[in-house]
Structures are given as structure tokens and as C-alpha cells.
Amino acid sequence: MLTVYGRANSSNVRKVLWTLDELGLDYERLDYGRGFEPTDSPDYRAINPAGLVPALKDGDTVIGESNAIIRYLCRKTDAIHLLPTNHRKLAWIEQWMDWQASEMVRPFRILFMGGHLDMAPFNAAAHLDIANSEGGKFMGILDEQLSRTKAYIAGNTFTAADLAAGVYVHRWFALDMERPDFPALAAYYDRLAERSAYMVHVKNGLP
Ligand SMILES: N[C@@H](CCC(=O)N[C@@H](CS)C(=O)NCC(=O)O)C(=O)O
Incomplete structure (x- = not known):
């Protein structure tokens, strides 16, 4: 199961949620960020050292930066119509x-x-x-x-x-x-x- 860390009203989290749905991937989302769980705690910074949302967990792989996550998801699913190999x-x-x-x-x-x-x-x-x-x-x-x-x-x-x-x-x-x-x-x-x-x-x- 993919896990997205980040509040659903954040622009950078919304990019990732949009991508997941475009790719037809199942995921769970945990509310972190302003108004929810803190992103400056040691536990969260172990997930995303930048202390920002979003982050994505896919098994042992944990990554931050919304555009890096978009690229990761496209490559994971071979979505070359969204991210070509050429x-x-x-x-x-x-x-x-x-x-x-x-x-x-x-x-x-x-x-x-x-x-x-x-x-x-x-x-x-x-x-x-x-x-x-x-x-x-x-x-x-x-x-x-x-x-x-x-x-x-x-x-x-x-x-x-x-x-x-x-x-x-x-x-x-x-x-x-x-x-x-x-x-x-x-x-x-x-x-x-x-x-x-x-x-x-x-x-x-x-x-
Ligand atoms: N370059 C980062 C920027 C991430 C970012 O600025 N996230 C904001 C929300 S859009 C954040 O974590 N704000 C602090 C908070 O919500 O507590 C990315 O693209 O993921």
C-alpha cells in the first residue's frame, strides 16, 4: 500500500493525489502539516528531512518533493505517456x-x-x-x-x-x-x- 503524508488542502499534496488517481493507484493518506500532525518532529523528519509535505512511502522507499514523487509514480507504473523515456x-x-x-x-x-x-x-x-x-x-x-x-x-x-x-x-x-x-x-x-x-x-x- 502506498502512503501519502500530507493534508489534502496543500497544493503540493494535491499534485500527488491527482497523479495517483490519474494512474489508478490505491493509497492511504495521513494528515500531516499545518493544522494536523507536525512536520518538524523527529519522527516526521525521518520520513522527510525537509520537514514538509508531501512525502510518499512505498514499502521501504520513502521520498519527499512533490515533483520527485510524480516522477517516481510515473516510472513505477511505466506511464510513458506522462513521462516518456526519450x-x-x-x-x-x-x-x-x-x-x-x-x-x-x-x-x-x-x-x-x-x-x-x-x-x-x-x-x-x-x-x-x-x-x-x-x-x-x-x-x-x-x-x-x-x-x-x-x-x-x-x-x-x-x-x-x-x-x-x-x-x-x-x-x-x-x-x-x-x-x-x-x-x-x-x-x-x-x-x-x-x-x-x-x-x-x-x-x-x-x-
Ligand atoms: N518543494 C516542496 C515544497 C513542499 C511545501 O512547501 N509544502 C508545504 C505545503 S504546500 C508545507 O509542508 N508546509 C508546511 C505545513 O503544511 O506544515 C515540494 O514540492 O514538495
Whole structure:
């Protein structure tokens, strides 16, 4: 049995739950993280040294980092439609996964924790203004890319790049804030909503 450690309202946990359902895998989920079991205890840090959710346990294998977990699950199930073995196609997908985790996530943390949860220091107007503008810049990059592919982030099929970024696209549309008009991104959000697992774990009423 696969075990996911992490609260179901966390963006990074939602990516993993969405992936598990796309792959048709059974799992149990344990509530760790803000408002639930602590992630800074020695017991939890033995599971994920970073002290963050999600983590995944598969027998003796325990891993953290949501995008590493997505890749692990795709490889475990030979889901080459989501994560191809061809090094060129794979690099193109991983480029977007790394961009999501290192660049795109930054303003969304502030927009969510400051703008939605009203937590200091993220709720300071100066932080929120910068995050709103940076979030718009990143969503604009995705909008341009989707105008080219006319379908999904890394090309004309749904891949692990979409599993990594789709939660933040949802947050962009779900959070209460001003947004420029991004038609290709809006069409993509509708396209993702055709996937039942996206509706269960991502576009499920929570921002
Ligand atoms: N780079 C990490 C980031 C993980 C992360 O920031 N997790 C947040 C929730 S989205 C967390 O653990 N917050 C502390 C908490 O919930 O207690 C990943 O992709 O897994």
C-alpha cells in the first residue's frame, strides 16, 4: 500500500493525489502539516528531512518533493505517456516541472498565504503587489506556451508537466485577485477540468 503524508488542502499534496488517481493507484493518506500532525518532529523528519509535505512511502522507499514523487509514480507504473523515456521529450517536460518548482511557485505561496490566509508577513501590501505582478508574468509565460501547443504545457498530450503546474493554474483562477486576460490559459483550465481526478483533488472548491 502506498502512503501519502500530507493534508489534502496543500497544493503540493494535491499534485500527488491527482497523479495517483490519474494512474489508478490505491493509497492511504495521513494528515500531516499545518493544522494536523507536525512536520518538524523527529519522527516526521525521518520520513522527510525537509520537514514538509508531501512525502510518499512505498514499502521501504520513502521520498519527499512533490515533483520527485510524480516522477517516481510515473516510472513505477511505466506511464510513458506522462513521462516518456526519450531523452528529448523527457527534457522538455522536466524543463517545465523544474520551472514550476523553482520559479512559478514563488508568488503563489505569497498570494495564498498572504492574500487568502491573511498570514503575516505575506499579507503586507508590498509583498502582495509584487506577487500579483510576478504571478501574472508567469501565467503569461504559460499562456504564450499554450497558445503555441494549443493543448498542454509540453505539447499536444497531457504529461507530468501538467501534473506539476495544474494546481497553480487553478489557484490563479480561484484566488480573489485581479487577473489579466489569458485566453489560452483559460481554455487550458477548462481542458484540465475535463479530467475527473483534477476535479476531485484540485478544482474541488478549495482555492
Ligand atoms: N518543494 C516542496 C515544497 C513542499 C511545501 O512547501 N509544502 C508545504 C505545503 S504546500 C508545507 O509542508 N508546509 C508546511 C505545513 O503544511 O506544515 C515540494 O514540492 O514538495
